[in-house]
Amino acid sequence: MNISQAAKASGLSPKTIRYYERIELIGPASRGTNGYRDYDDRDLDVLRFVQRARSTGFSVEECRQLLALYRNSGRHSSEVKELVAEKLVRVEHQISELLQMRDTLQELVEACPGNEQAQCAIIDSLADGRDH
Missing domain, CATH: 1.20.5 (Single alpha-helices involved in coiled-coils or other helix-helix interfaces)
Incomplete structure (x- = not known):
């Protein structure tokens, strides 16, 4: 899906998604043969995770920590x-x-x-x- 579709599905704006990529909060999207960003279901899961965390009041840096824990299958819930x-x-x-x-x-x-x-x-x- 393109950035507009990912934005609509995640509740984030395309500008916000680009910003999160630029500051490396999220990984860069793969690029299609046309050079446009191409998002898959895993990317969408991360975008939704960040959107929910931000709407709960977590800062970008706190989201970075939460994402690291989200991605770490060996995490402890205590963390x-x-x-x-x-x-x-x-x-x-x-x-x-x-x-x-x-x-x-x-x-x-x-x-x-x-x-x-x-x-x-x-x-x-x-x-x-x-x-x-």
């Missing part, structure tokens, strides 16, 4: 679990930071009267670092 558990810790930390950010933004919104006056508690807080 995979450790990698995903580390990602979970980072995601939980990000969630905590986002919740703090949300609380701060909520307090800023509540502190500003939002009227026709120039005085604004949000601008004041951002300008001098004061807490709302």
Whole structure:
């Protein structure tokens, strides 16, 4: 199948597939006699794997690690679990930071009267670092 067909079947764009090839996240596709990329079922499995991993929040480098484990029939599930558990810790930390950010933004919104006056508690807080 050509890159457009592989893109449609994998949920990735052709540009993304080319990028993943360029950075060697995935291997280069074989080329047909016409010089176009030609993807087989194994290539499609890898593309779908990467697409699902990326949509789960894994970075390109984390996908590289996951792909290495995916391709290694001698892997231990403990290695995979450790990698995903580390990602979970980072995601939980990000969630905590986002919740703090949300609380701060909520307090800023509540502190500003939002009227026709120039005085604004949000601008004041951002300008001098004061807490709302």
